[in-house]
Amino acid sequence: MYYPEEIVEEVRQRNDIVDVISGYVGLQKRGSNYVCCCPFHGEKTPSFYVSRSKQIYKCFGCGEGGNVTSFVMKYENCTFKEALKMLADRVGIALPEAQYSEEAKRRESRRQKILGVNKEAAKFYYYQLRSERGARAREYLDKRELSEETRKSFGLGFAPVKGEELLAYLRQKGFKDEQIRDAGLAKTDERRGTVTQFWNRVIFPIQDINHRVIGFGGRIMGSDDKGPKYLNSPETEIFDKSRNLYGMNYARTSRTGNIILCEGYMDVISMHQAGFTQAVASLGTAFTPGQAGLIKKYTKDVLLAYDSDGAGVKAALRAIGILKDAGMSGKVINMSPYKDPDEFIKNLGREAFQERIEHAENSFMFEIRMLERDFDMNDPEEKTSFYNRIAGKLCEFGEDVERENYIEAVADKYHIGFENLRKLVVNTAARTGGYAAAPIMRERPKSGINAKNKNTPEENAKKAQRLLLTWLTDYPQLYAGIKSYITPEDFTDELYKKVAQRMFEDIEKDRLSPAAIIDMFAEEKEQSEAASLLTASIPELESVQEKEKAFHDILVSVKRGSYDYWLERSGVDITALSRAIEGKKALEELNKTHISFN
Numbered sequence: 001m002y003y004p005e006e007i008v009e010e011v012r013q014r015n016d017i018v019d020v021i022s023g024y025v026g027l028q029k030r031g032s033n034y035v036c037c038c039p040f041h042g043e044k045t046p047s048f049y050v051s052r053s054k055q056i057y058k059c060f061g062c063g064e065g066g067n068v069t070s071f072v073m074k075y076e077n078c079t080f081k082e083a084l085k086m087l088a089d090r091v092g093i094a095l096p097e098a099q100y101s102e103e104a105k106r107r108e109s110r111r112q113k114i115l116g117v118n119k120e121a122a123k124f125y126y127y128q129l130r131s132e133r134g135a136r137a138r139e140y141l142d143k144r145e146l147s148e149e150t151r152k153s154f155g156l157g158f159a160p161v162k163g164e165e166l167l168a169y170l171r172q173k174g175f176k177d178e179q180i181r182d183a184g185l186a187k188t189d190e191r192r193g194t195v196t197q198f199w200n201r202v203i204f205p206i207q208d209i210n211h212r213v214i215g216f217g218g219r220i221m222g223s224d225d226k227g228p229k230y231l232n233s234p235e236t237e238i239f240d241k242s243r244n245l246y247g248m249n250y251a252r253t254s255r256t257g258n259i260i261l262c263e264g265y266m267d268v269i270s271m272h273q274a275g276f277t278q279a280v281a282s283l284g285t286a287f288t289p290g291q292a293g294l295i296k297k298y299t300k301d302v303l304l305a306y307d308s309d310g311a312g313v314k315a316a317l318r319a320i321g322i323l324k325d326a327g328m329s330g331k332v333i334n335m336s337p338y339k340d341p342d343e344f345i346k347n348l349g350r351e352a353f354q355e356r357i358e359h360a361e362n363s364f365m366f367e368i369r370m371l372e373r374d375f376d377m378n379d380p381e382e383k384t385s386f387y388n389r390i391a392g393k394l395c396e397f398g399e400d401v402e403r404e405n406y407i408e409a410v411a412d413k414y415h416i417g418f419e420n421l422r423k424l425v426v427n428t429a430a431r432t433g434g435y436a437a438a439p440i441m442r443e444r445p446k447s448g449i450n451a452k453n454k455n456t457p458e459e460n461a462k463k464a465q466r467l468l469l470t471w472l473t474d475y476p477q478l479y480a481g482i483k484s485y486i487t488p489e490d491f492t493d494e495l496y497k498k499v500a501q502r503m504f505e506d507i508e509k510d511r512l513s514p515a516a517i518i519d520m521f522a523e524e525k526e527q528s529e530a531a532s533l534l535t536a537s538i539p540e541l542e543s544v545q546e547k548e549k550a551f552h553d554i555l556v557s558v559k560r561g562s563y564d565y566w567l568e569r570s571g572v573d574i575t576a577l578s579r580a581i582e583g584k585k586a587l588e589e590l591n592k593t594h595i596s597f598n
Contacts, residue, residue, distance in 0.1 A: 004096070005516075007093075007095065007096065008069075008084065008519060009513070009516060010093065011069075011084055011087050011088050011091070011093055011095075012055070012067065012068055012069060012087075012515055012516070012519075014087075014091040014093065015068050015087045015090060015091055016052065016055075016068075017050060017051075017052065017055045017056065017057065017067065017068040017071070017515070018034055018050055018052045020068050020071070020072070020087070020090075021034075021050055021057065021068075021071060022034075023296070023297065024039060024075055024293035024294075024296060024297065025037075025039050025048075025289065025292070025293045025296070025325075025326050025327070026325065026326050026327025026328075027050060028046070032051070032052075032053065033049045033050060033051050033052075034049070034050040034051075034052070035047075035048060035049055035050070036048050036050075036325070036326075037289055037325045038059040038061055038062055038064065038289065039075065039243075039289045039290045039292075039293045040059065040062055040064045040074065040242075040289075040290060041059070041061060041062040041064075042288060042289065043061050047059055047060045047061035048060075048061070049535065051514075051535065054473060054514040054515070054534060054535070055067060055068065055513070055514060055515040056514050056515055056518060056531050056534060056535065057071055057531070058531050058532060058535040060537075063528055063532065064528050065518075065527065065528040065529075065530075065531025065532055065535065066518050066524075066527040066528060066530075066531050067514075067515035067516075067518045067519065067527075067531075068087065068515065069083050069084060069087065069519065070083075070518060070524070070527045072086055072087060073524075074524065075243060075290065075293065076243075077208070077214075077238065077239075077240050077243055077244070079107070079108060079111065080522075081108075110182070110237065111237060111238055113175070113179045113182070114179065114182050114183045114236060114237060114238050115212055115213070115214075115238060116175070117170060117175050117179055117180055117182075117183040117185065118183055118185075118205075118212075118213040118214065118215070118216075119212075119213055120169070120170055120173050120175070121166060121170065121183070121185055121213075121216070122155055122157065122203075122205045122213045122216075124157070124166055124169050124170075125157025125158060125159055125166075125203040125205070125216075126155055126156070126157045127157075128157060128158045128159070128160055129151070129156060129157045129158035129202075129203075133158075133160050133161075134158040134160075136221060137158040137202050137221060139221075140202060140221040140222075141156065141202065144266060144270070144342075145270075145346060146269060146270070146273065147273060150269060150272065150273045153250075153272070154204065154205070154269055154272075155205040155207075155213075156202065156203065156204060156205075157202075157203035157205070158201070158202060158203060159196075159198035159199050159200065159201045159203050159218060160199065160200070161199055161200045162199065163195060163196030163197075163198065163199040164195075164196065166185065166196050166198075167180065167186065167194060167196060170185075177194045180194065181194065182236060182237065183233075183236060184197065184215060184216075184233040184234045184235075184236045184239065185197055185198070185216070185233070197216075197218075197231070197233065197234075198216065198218040198231065200220075200221075200225065201218030201219055201220055201221070201231065202218065202219045202221060203216055203217070203218050204216065204217040204218070204219070204246070204265045206232075206233070206239070206244065206246055206283060207249045208238075208244060208248075208249065209248055209249050209252055209294075210249070211249045212238075214236075214238045214239040214244065215232065215233035215236070215239040215241075215244075215283070216232070216233045217230060217231070217232045217233070217246075217265055217283070217284065218230070218231045218232075219231075219265070219266075230264075230265075230284060232283060232284040240290075241282075241283040241284065241285050242285065242288040242290045242291065243288070243290035243291065243293075243294060244283060244291070244294070245280040245281065245282065245283070245291050245294060245295070246265055246268055246280060246281045246282070246283055247268040247269075247272065247279055247280040247281060248280050248294065250272065250277055251277060251278045251279060251280045251298075252297075252298045254277040254278040256276075256277070256278040257299060257301060258278060258299055258301040258302065258303055259278050259279075259280055259295050259298065259299050259301070259302050259303070260276060260278050260279040260280070260302075260303045260304075260305050260333070260341075260357075261279075261280060261281070261282075261287065261295075261302055261303065261304050261305065261306075261319065262279055262280065262281040262305045262306070262340075262341055263281060263282070263305075263306050263307055263312065263315065263340065264281055264340075265281060266342050267279065267281060267305065267340055267341045267342050268280060268281045270341065270342040270345055270346070271305075271341050271342075271345065271353075274345050274350045274353065275350055276350075276353070276357075279305070279341070280295070286315060286318060287315070287318065287319040287322055288322070289322055289325065289326060292322050292323055292325075292326040292328065293326060295328070296326055296327070296328055300327070300328045300329060301328070301329060301331075302323055302328055302329070302330045302331070303330075303331050303332075303333055303357060303360050304316045304319055304320070304330055304331070304332045304333065304363075305333045305335065305340075305341045306319070306332075306335075306340075307335070307339050307340045308335040308336060308338070308339055308340070309339060312339075312340075313370055316332055316366070317367060317370065320332075320363040320366070320367060323363070324363075329363070330363040331360035331361060331362060331363060331366075332360060332361045332363060332366040333353075333356050333357060333360050333361075334356055334359070334360075334361060335356075341353065344356075362409075364393075364406060365409065365410075365413070367393065368390060368393070368410060368413075371386070371389055371390070371393075372386060374386075387414075387416065387421070387424060388424070388428065390410055390414075390421075391421070391424045391425045391427075391428040392428055392432065394406055394407055394410070394421075394425045394428075395425060395428055395429045395432065403425070404422075407421050407422050407425060457561075457564070458492075460557075460561070461492060461557075461558075461561030461562075461564075461565070462492070462493060462496065463536075464554055464557040464558045464561060465490075465491050465492070465493070465496050465500075465533075465558055465561070466496075466532060466533050466536040467536045467538060467554045468486075468554050468555060468558050469496070469499060469500060469503065469533045469534060469536070470533065470534055470535060470536040470538050471538060471551055471554065472503060472507070473503070473512070473514055473534045474538065475551075475597070476507045476512050478551065478595065478597070479504065479507045479508075481595050481596065482555060482595060483504070484586075485555070485559060485586050485589065485590050485593070486555065486558065486559065488500040488501040488504065489562070489579060490558055490559060490561075490562035490583070491558075491562075492561065492562065492565045495521075495526060495529055495530065495533075496533060498520065499517055499520075499530055499533050499534075502517050502520060503517060514534045517530060517534065518530050518531055518534075538550075544597050547597055548594070548595060548596065548597055551595055551597075552593075552594075552595050555590065555595065556587070556590055556591060559583065559586060559587045559590055560587060562579075562583050563580060563583035563584055563587055566579040566580040566583055567580040567583075
């Protein structure tokens, strides 16, 4: 599938990448870039950089990178066509009818087949629950007090003891075993062939925000049943656990102004049945930055309804940090004296839970209250240690007004003199390096290529090539002075060569667009690698002379690497010999040449 390049470029240009990404995660300005904790992998120190000038992003932790379109594709787990449509709608651009390449047709067909497998599997499980063999599963759901209306709404089902029945049903519908495995519903066993993932379990279909079934969760019905309590589909081409939430397809239209984050499927279902249709839950994993970004699309107010046991408290504290990093406020619902929302509502009812929502605890005050558990407040020494820990946490607030407000709230709650606590916070900040200290950046070598490392010569050559492409991205005017020395053939990796060729052509035509270069590649991995070529860590140099020397060193390094590459192949390839000879001559001239930044 493809659209005319001018349409793609118009949509991309009208959607500033900083504005779009900040709608998903909280960005902070750092120099000329914007940073945050990566939404695609868990981290505590921000390594996800967004460049407004280049209109690309790059995570230096996990390696993900791309432009605004590839970000939406990965974050929303959608196709290029779907991402472009979202971005076009965002800025009011009407897209023409899309055309399809053969590869795009195959990729889209594969995704649609997986969705088709899941849809039919959901139907199969749904009817099995209502059949004679689903009696035990219905008894289990009856004990959980779930109405038939609720069961229908969430499409609850039952996987029979004989898993091969699902295989027979799907094969009858025309699906191949490979497609069933691609959907995560089966796997290959050396002895038995294709076997299903779920059997003798209550089934919870997992839907995306557009109500499409993308995966399944299965729960055993009693303590005598074998296997893990919950079993979820593995991740597939359409199912990414870290960026989807159970119940979000309903919660996003609840109009309550907030989202309630729970731990499990049953909590979500029982809360929806009680009228709290804004409830969602993670999918068998801990809460992730990607899920926080999904919530942020609909609200910034999140209420945590995690279990009241130790594991639940630990999970809530972790979620609070992730929400804070995403620029959202979190409050904690007090579930006492019950373990979870399901138990609470069954015993005390909807009105009591609504009251707990209205009196939900500020997340920072919750953190302090949980911290208090670790200290004996009757012991003066431990009490002092507790106050010192509070002071350390108050130093995490970077804004003076916000910090002062929390000092006042904590002082009032724990009967500490305001000025005494304030003084303790100031002293703690002085001792530990200030308020909300930014991570320390390591000093980099002048050119960026001579750092001590254990890389192979090939890896060092590729590093120099990445640095050169990034320099030219930042200073395209330099190309005029080097084009007689450097060509795309000097880039020894095929992807590097394609990027260099496109970049040089675009610079010549005065239309360089890093974001457009990334769109040359269809595969996510290639897009990330292309982004890394345009976002290498170039040195922060003040004087023009230092910049000129650093750039010259990189240019010579690339040319020398190219010469060595072609010389090594010159014994069996006449073209390689010719390029090696030309490279040696250019290298000699380059060593005597001054490249000016003026």
